[in-house]
Amino acid sequence: xxxxxxxxxxxxxxxxxxxxxxxxxxxxxxxxxxxxxxxxxxxxxxxxxxxxxxxxxxxxxxxxxxxxxxxxxxxxxxxxxxxxxxxxxxxxxxxxxxxxxxxxxxxxxxxxxxxxxxxxxxxxxxxxxxxxxxxxxxxxxxxxxxxxxxxxxxxxxxxxxxxxxxxxxxxxxxxxxxxxxxxxxxxxxxxxxxxxxxxxx
Amino acid sequence: xxxxxxxxxxxxxxxxxxxxxxxxxxxxxxxxxxxxxxxxxxxxxxxxxxxxxxxxxxxxxxxxxxxxxxxxxxxxxxxxxxxxxxxxxxxxxxxxxxxxxxxxxxxxxxxxxxxxxxxxxxxxxxxxxxxxxxxxxxxxxxxxxxxxxxxxxxxxxxxxxxxxxxxxxxxxxxxxxxxxxxxxxxxxxxxxxxxxxxxxxxxxxxxxxxxxxxxxxxxxxxxxxxxxxxxxxxxxxxxxxxxxxxxxxxxxxxxxxxxxxxxxxxx
Numbered sequence: 001x002x003x004x005x006x007x008x009x010x011x012x013x014x015x016x017x018x019x020x021x022x023x024x025x026x027x028x029x030x031x032x033x034x035x036x037x038x039x040x041x042x043x044x045x046x047x048x049x050x051x052x053x054x055x056x057x058x059x060x061x062x063x064x065x066x067x068x069x070x071x072x073x074x075x076x077x078x079x080x081x082x083x084x085x086x087x088x089x090x091x092x093x094x095x096x097x098x099x100x101x102x103x104x105x106x107x108x109x110x111x112x113x114x115x116x117x118x119x120x121x122x123x124x125x126x127x128x129x130x131x132x133x134x135x136x137x138x139x140x141x142x143x144x145x146x147x148x149x150x151x152x153x154x155x156x157x158x159x160x161x162x163x164x165x166x167x168x169x170x171x172x173x174x175x176x177x178x179x180x181x182x183x184x185x186x187x188x189x190x191x192x193x194x195x196x197x198x199x200x201x
Numbered sequence: 202x203x204x205x206x207x208x209x210x211x212x213x214x215x216x217x218x219x220x221x222x223x224x225x226x227x228x229x230x231x232x233x234x235x236x237x238x239x240x241x242x243x244x245x246x247x248x249x250x251x252x253x254x255x256x257x258x259x260x261x262x263x264x265x266x267x268x269x270x271x272x273x274x275x276x277x278x279x280x281x282x283x284x285x286x287x288x289x290x291x292x293x294x295x296x297x298x299x300x301x302x303x304x305x306x307x308x309x310x311x312x313x314x315x316x317x318x319x320x321x322x323x324x325x326x327x328x329x330x331x332x333x334x335x336x337x338x339x340x341x342x343x344x345x346x347x348x349x350x351x352x353x354x355x356x357x358x359x360x361x362x363x364x365x366x367x368x369x370x371x372x373x374x375x376x377x378x379x380x381x382x383x384x385x386x387x388x389x390x391x392x393x394x395x396x397x398x399x400x401x402x403x404x405x406x407x408x409x410x411x412x413x414x415x416x417x418x419x420x421x422x423x424x425x426x427x428x429x430x431x432x433x434x435x436x437x438x439x440x441x442x443x444x445x446x447x448x449x450x451x452x453x454x455x456x457x458x459x460x461x462x463x464x465x466x467x468x
Contacts, residue, residue: 038279045274050265057261064346067266067273071338072391074274079393105391141257159219160254166221178212184219185211191250 038081044090045074052098058157059102073098096172144194152187155180214244276337328419331392332445335413336429339447342409347385347401360387367396368416376465379458410448417443424459426452435459
């Protein structure tokens with residue numbers, strides 16, 4: 001699927017699509033085996049950067065905030081590498097760090113520079129030439145999810161995109177199962193309603 | 202859902218759709234849906250929200266500025282606080298001795314080498330560590346990072362208020378304004394568990410510039426100049442906070458800007 005960002009000259013398309021796959025993370029194989037755990041976290045971070053960024057974008061609707069969130073998450077994860085419990089899922093741990101940084105440090109202060117919020121659905125344009133039905137559908141889904149209140153949007157994203165179980169919400173994000181259920185139920189009711197009224201637009 | 206006859210709530214039905222119920226609970230919902238049209242309808246209604254979420258969000262993964270994020274990650278130094286990190290220190294020492302030996306062989310004056318190395322490794326005290334981290338961070342900024350309009354004074358004030366609250370400061374747009382340089386945003390970050398205020402500017406001539414502030418009880422210190430990541434840093438502190446102004450402007454200009462800022466902040 002070909003996607004190009006609009007409005008964000010800072011991330012030119014050429015740059016985004018540049019060769020990427022940084023074969024092996026440069027640092028991963030570093031000789032200092034003594035700090036294996038920090039190195040593991042680092043390579044785990046490298047792998048999960050796009051997913052963390054996407055979550056940051058879903059939360060904030062702003063690319064620069066997503067950038068900052070990922071950076072703060074990297075810093076915190078490396079600082080606290082010794083708190084990661086081997087054998088548990090690193091991605092979930094990283095998500096929980098990003099989530100708490102967002103809640104505790106950034107969200108309440110996001111009086112941001114003039115540009116305001118950008119609808120993540122609008123932040124993406126799809127190549128007109130390949131305007132397939134699937135893509136139109138994808139944009140519709142993005143828009144509908146992004147129109148949900150933050151609390152609902154977050155659980156919908158984590159449950160239905162990232163695949164968190166109810167139990168993981170409670171354990172990792174510190175959201176009680178009952179709360180997760182009521183948010184998901186409210187989100188479903190809203191999404192279904194949207195579908196009924198405006199789905200054909 | 203204790204009682205057999207309870208009409209299932211939206212929560213129950215959602216958990217059913219999500220496959221989060223026990224077999225027993227799920228069976229109960231199924232029975233109810235078979236027997237009760239209203240339940241069946243509600244279930245069908247909520248199921249309509251089972252959209253192709255995963256596919257819809259997939260493009261956002263490729264929209265991530267992967268290269269930039271990787272550079273950012275690579276720029277984060279291995280935590281100096283890692284207590285287990287002593288082997289690297291000895292490795293450094295070995296390398297250092299090796300370098301010394303090599304320089305002897307090459308006939309290079311040792312004192313020069315030592316001075317050079319000493320300058321390359323700024324003192325590893327707590328007070329310089331945060332500046333190293335900030336320098337890493339700011340080095341990733343480009344003009345494009347800070348494009349966009351200059352926020353109106355009331356917006357600036359609101360952003361600064363947020364920092365004030367966390368850091369026990371009282372910053373005003375006037376106090377942090379730099380002559381001929383645009384204020385771009387005030388942002389709360391965190392370093393080592395402590396709030397870190399970052400006020401970012403864009404200098405039309407030299408690019409990104411930032412004033413960063415943390416709480417510090419290390420005591421007052423007159424401004425000093427250092428170079429980090431190819432940028433000039435002027436840092437100082439008062440009784441309660443440590444400050445740094447970092448940017449690509451020439452040292453003299455940075456010192457002048459820092460001096461002005463320092464005066465206005467203490468006014």
